[in-house]
Each structure stands twice: as C-alpha cells, then as structure tokens.
Amino acid sequence: MIFVFLLVLLMLIAAIAASIFKDLISAVIAAALVSLIAAILFYLLQAPDVAMAEAAIGAALVTVVFIIAIRRTKRFEE
Amino acid sequence: MRRIISILLLGIIALGITLSLAKIPFGTPKTKVGRYYIDKGVEETGATNIVTSVVVNYRAFDTLGEVTVLFIAAIGLGAVLTTGRRKKPERKIEPASLVLYTGCRFLFPLILLFGAYIFVHGHLTPGGGFQGGAIVASAFVLTYLGCRERRISERGSKLAESLGGLIFVIVGLVGLAVGGYFLMNFLPKGIPNFLFSAGIIPILYIVIGVKVGSELAGIIDNLIEESE
C-alpha cells in the first residue's frame, strides 16, 4: 500500500515538474515519467492490456514525437 | 490574474467532482455490463482475454472509429506538413557507427516479430493490435535513429493503411450479409485458449496491428523528414 502511495506521489511530483521546467526536453521527460508510473499503476489495477498500451504508446512513442517536434522548433520556453 | 482565475475555476470543478465521486466508491463491483461480458464473453466470442473480446467484438464499432481517428491524424499531419513545403535541401547524414548499425539491423526483425506476436495473440494474452502496432512502429523508429536510413516506403505504408481500414469495414459488411448484424462474429469460435479460435477477432487484430503500426511509423516519418 505504501508502495502505491509513493508511486502516486512521485507521479504528481513529476507532473508538477513538467509544468515548472523551462527546458522543454526536461519537461517532456518528466511527462514520460508520469506516463510510465501511470502504466505501473494500470498494472497494479489489474489492467495489463492498458499498461502495455500506455508504456508502448504513452511513454515511448509520444516522447519520441515530442522530442522530434522540439528539435524542429525551440528547446527553451520563453 | 489568469493564474488566480484558473485556480479558482479548478477549485469549483474539484468540489463538484468530489460530490459526484462520493457515489462511486473505489474497489467495489458496480457494473452490470461488465459482469455480463465476464460471464458470457468466452462462450459468446471465444476469446479468453475479455478485454479483447470487448474491444474487438462487443464494442468493435468504437475500435473502427478509433482506427479512423488515427488514420485521420496520419493524413491530417501529412496535409499540414506538406502544404507549402519548400524544396528539401540535400541532407548530410552522418553515417552511424558499425556497432550501432549492425546492432539495430539485427534488432529490427526481432522487434517486428515481437510486435507481430503481440497482436496475433491478442485474444489469448494481454496485448493486441494497438500494443503490437506501437511496437512495430518503434522498430521503425529504431532504424531511423540507429541506422539513419528510411525503411518505410510511402507507397507501402499508404497501401497498408487503406487496405487495413478497408478490410475492417469489409469484415463488418460480410457479417451484415451473413448474419444480419454489422461486425458480427460470423466465423466459428473454435476452442478457447487456442491460437485459431475466436472467429474474426484475430483477423481484426492483425489488421489493426498492421494499420496502427504503419500509421504510427508514417507519423514519425513525416515529422522527422527535413528535420535536420
């Protein structure tokens, strides 16, 4: 139980970090961490299908797409 | 100013949702539709993974819509990025090191195989067309990043996308012609827990896997182009 509590806390901290970071790459990595922890929570909630989809799509591919887009635009928030 | 208003707005929404949530206690069974699927799913669809039977049989129409959404995103992205595109300057591609090149050459078919395994076994084990498709797409991402070469032909991916969608609709229409219901599971259900079971579910999941894989790979291909 305490494990879940820590995971949720970490997830929320990562989400707040994603909103604070001025460096967009760091923000994207933080958002990817949110997705990854969400995937673990999905697994704990007995949803292995969704956990796989979230890990493969939400954490991996979305991050790649974000990073490509940031490379083609600007890295730092103004 | 904007910050304060936003926080105030969020507070009101939070209060309202808490009121509503009090009626939805966590961790207790409360659904009748879900119960029906668990009790009857294996018998009616032949898939042992109930989530798959819901996604590809009971709620297959949603899945058709969702595949369409991804299709729209892929062509919309193409339309947005191609209009007014200037002539591509010749890119200088730094060749990848031998180890990296051989490594990803070696991994590429393995990842493809793994993705295919995931979507072929969608009705038996966790996973299915979307997860498998995403893994297939990540194999292509690997070749872009590792081998620095394009593995996907535009014509091929276009063909895969439209044929995939078309087969999905046609399978549905065959169900309509045979049994009177769109997307009816008209093939024999077979014995649960065998690869060749569950009627149209494996067919649809293979179609979805190929389609999702080529669409996601196409999206990344479109974005990465002329990015240097």
Add this chain to the structure above:
Amino acid sequence: MVNPVLLIAVPLGLAFAIPLFGFISQKLEKYIPPVAMLFNLIVSLSLIPKVLEQPIVVSIGGFPPPFCINLVAGPVGVLFSAIIALVGFLVSIYALDYIKEGATEKYHMLYLLLLTGATGVVLTGDIFNLFVFFEILCISSYALVAYLGNRAGIESAVKYLIQGAIGSSLVLIGVALLYGLFGTLNMADIARNIDSVSPISVFVPLVLLITGLGIEGAIFPLNAWLPDAHSSAPSSISAILSGIAIEVGIYAVARVIFTVFGASSIFLFLVLLGLLTLLVGEMSAFSQKNIKRLLAYSSIGQIGLIVFALGIATSYGVVGGLFQIISHSLSKALLFLAVGYMIYRTGSMDISTLDGMGKRMPFTSLAFTIGAFSLVGLPPFVGFPSKFLIVRAALAKEEVLFTVLIALVLLGTVIEGAYFFRVIQTLYFKGKRVSPNKREEAPIAALIPIGILMILIIVIGVYPRLVTDILNSAASELLNRIGYIKGVLG
C-alpha cells in the same frame, strides 16, 4: 429494409479506399465524396417513411442492446443524416473545381471522414461511441482548417485544437462518471436509471458533458475558436463547419439534455444562454469588415437562436429549433459557397472590395442575396417559417418573460438584417459600372450546387409542409424520453 449502419460503413469504406483509387487514377479521387454522399442521401430519404412509424434500432455485433453498441435511426437521426448528406453532397460537387492546391487527395479523404463522423454522432445510441465519432468530426476539422497552411489557418487551427481537446477531455470525464454511476454506456439504459441517483451527483456529469460538447456547438462562452476557424478555412470547409459541424454539436447537447438526463430544470438556463449567444453573435457580426468573419459571427447568432428555441422545450419550440437548423444549414452553406468564388475573384476578404459584384458575378450575387434574406427570415424563403415558428412558440408560453425575450430575439434579427443589407448594398449599388461582357461568373461545378441550394431554400420556404411531418415526429422523439427508452430497450 436498408440497414442504417450502411450510412456510416459505406462512406468510411470509400474514404479508406480513396488512396487505392488514387493508384488507378489521380482524377478519380475527387469523385468519391460526391458518390458516397449521394448514396447516403438516397438511403436517408428512403428511410424516412419507415422511421416516421417507428424508430429503427440496430445492434452492431448481434448482441442485445445494453451489451453492445446500437444505432438508433429515429426521426431526429435520419433528419440530421439527410441534412448532412445533402449539404455534404452539394459542397463536394462545389469542391470538384474549387480545391486545386495542396494535397487534394488528403483533402477529399478528410472531408469524407468529417461527414462520416457527423453521421455517426447523430445515429449512435451509445455515449462513448458518440465521443469517438465526435473525435472523428473534430480531428478532421482541425486538419481541414489548417489545410491552406497559411499563417491564419495554422493559428486558428491551433486555437481550435486546444479548446476542442480540453472539451473532449471533459466529455470523457463525464462519460467516466456516468459509467461509474450506472455501469452502462447505452444512452437509453442510462436514461432509464437516471432518476435512481441523487440529482446532485448527476449534475456534475451533465455540466461536464454540456461544456465539452458545447465547445463544438459554439454556445456562448465557449465559442472563441469559431470566428477564426470558420474564416480561415477554405470556403467549402467553412460551409461544412457552419452548416453541419456546429449543428451536430448542438444535436449532441440536445440529445444529452433531453434524452439522457431529462434535465427539465435547466431549460430556462438554456433559453437565456441561447439569447446571450444570439445577441453577442449578431452584435459582433455587425462591426466586421471581413466578409467571412461576418458570416462566422452570424453563425454564432443563429446557433443562439436554435439553442433558444430548443430551450423553450414545448412541441412548437423544438420543431422551430429543428426547422431553424435546416434553414441555417442550407442558407449558411449557400452564403459561404457564394462568397468563396467572390473572394477567389477579388483576392480579398474585405467587404468593401466586393463592390460591383452584382454585375461581375450576377448569379453568385443573387445566391448571396437569397441566402442572406433567408437567414434574416424574409418570406418566401426557408428562414421565414422557421423563425415564425420560434416566435409563435415563445408567445404560446404566455409568460411575460418569454414575450420580453422574443422581443430581444427580434432585435437581434433586426441587427442581422442591417449588416446583411449593408453587404448586399455593396454588391449591387456601389462601385463603378462594369460592362456586361466583363462577367466572371463562377465555374459550372460551383453554380450547380449553388443553384440547387437556392431552389431548395425557396421550395421549402413556400411549402414548409414538405418537412413538417419529419420535424413533428423528431420533436416528439426529443421530448418523449419514455418512448425513446422503450424503443431501444423494448
């Protein structure tokens, strides 16, 4: 009997097949959308007589209703799908010649998928399925708004996308709450159980759904995206967005309020919201110098009128609202199509550059005039009976409040008349004389749909009886929840 699922499956299949046709011949692609929409129009019209007797409920996958997705082709659904198919068909003929630049193949696919999504929204009987089709509609319209790829298009598409994405997340939270409360996603099944839960916990999903769907329906505080998006899209797409997309949004809001929740307590709120939307829209339209923005703001005003009429929630009121939807679809589509080639000829969207158009493009200008008169509500055009019905519905309430409100609505109409008159004056009575041989009429592929729309506006305006049957039974479907629930669940 024709299965209503074909209305969705056939256009969807054809849209997927467009690239395959493209392998055969590039010229073939643009003829697919008209063919698909013609099919839909014929099927919808052939369904009308059956639907008037009894709504057709078909399940998808062959399981009994609450356990699978079902389509409900009642009078409302078939009415809307017929409008979508009609306007979609005419606009796709217009687009044959109008769309020349850019990735035309992608334009035609997105266009057909947008209309398929709209058809799916109006036919489905499942709340999550409604969300999925709504996403199809929204995402293809984001892409189409950005189709021209210029600064204005991209910026308005971004704005539209952000607001639309927030809206769809809210809808999804609402759907999740409903599922948690009732354990089912079938709209009829939810409607049957809605009274078993305390009103306060049902109120939150209701608000979330109305807010989320209302963003696409452009109800007052949620319509910031509309003027930009409608004015910077290609004109054929503006016609579809104004003539179909926002009406479908209004349909979804109405379906949720009337059928799913039966929320009679918020009807007055709806009336006031509609009036506010109307006044804001008409007043902003009055001060516009850009012709397409003027039309976009006028759409907001018309949406306000529709919401106002639906909020009256009597039989007259709902009939008036639905009639107004028909009249707005036809008239606004006509206006955008007419304006499209005027802008094409002058190269500017400024109203003042349109002077002398009455001589240069007489037929198109006539079409614009008819569309404008119809929107204002002059007889013998289709806008007249619909506005008349709304006024009668408000007066039939026999309350002082409604009499005051309808006076304000008429004030809005007067403003509308004023700015349309200004444009018509510019078209005909300003500018230098152009010798008759300097005519630059729009090409024939554009004139055919414009002509058909003009004929329809006049014919329905003169014989409103053509549509009253379907409108009456559509109104009773919306007002009679018990009938809907019985029809679906037996």
Add this chain to the structure above:
Amino acid sequence: MSFLNHYIYYIGAFGLIFIGLYIVLVKHNLIKVIIGLSIMETGVNLFLISIGYIKGGTAPIFSTPEIEAARMVDPVPQALVLTAIVIGVAVLALALSLAIRLYQHYGTLNLRKIKEQRW
C-alpha cells in the same frame, strides 16, 4: 489513513487532470500546453481504470482454468481506455505538427506573442 487507502488512485487521477488543466490554462508556450493536454489525458485514463477496479481482483483474462470469474475486474473501462489512449496520440501528433508549422510561420511558440503579431 483509511481515506487515503480508499481514494489514493482517485487522488492521483484527479491530481493529474488538474495539473494538466492548469498547464493548459496558464502556460503560454504551445509545446507546454500540449504536454499539459497529454498529462490530463493520462489522468482521465487512470480515473477510468480505477472506476473498474475491484478489491483483490484479477485481470479479466482466463489464462488458467482455476481463475474465478467473480473476482475479475471490470473489462469495459479497460477497453474504453485503450480507445482513449489511441485517440490521445492522434490529437497529440496533429497538435505537434501544427506547432511545427506555427513555428515556421511566426518564429516563436509563445501563444501570447503570436496573438500580438496577428495576420
């Protein structure tokens, strides 16, 4: 503590939704806004899944014969979330492609600055 025990998943889900919504409403950078949308999406998905959970439940897969159907968690929210994840990716990809084009036109991603130098 028992409150936390019961509602920790809901708190996590709505925490994500609110942080995401806050980012979307307050931030000016378009990419940041899109990150906010994706966080919000994840929150909604987590909420849907936790609605379907049953205490001590098992995944809805009959992988071995001895699994009892009575303790399986609800499969429907899982199916809905699979759909929602894919829709989310689609919106995200389209949004990012628009962001790239926006940057090509305006040279910035700051929505406030873009509003100032309008067409």
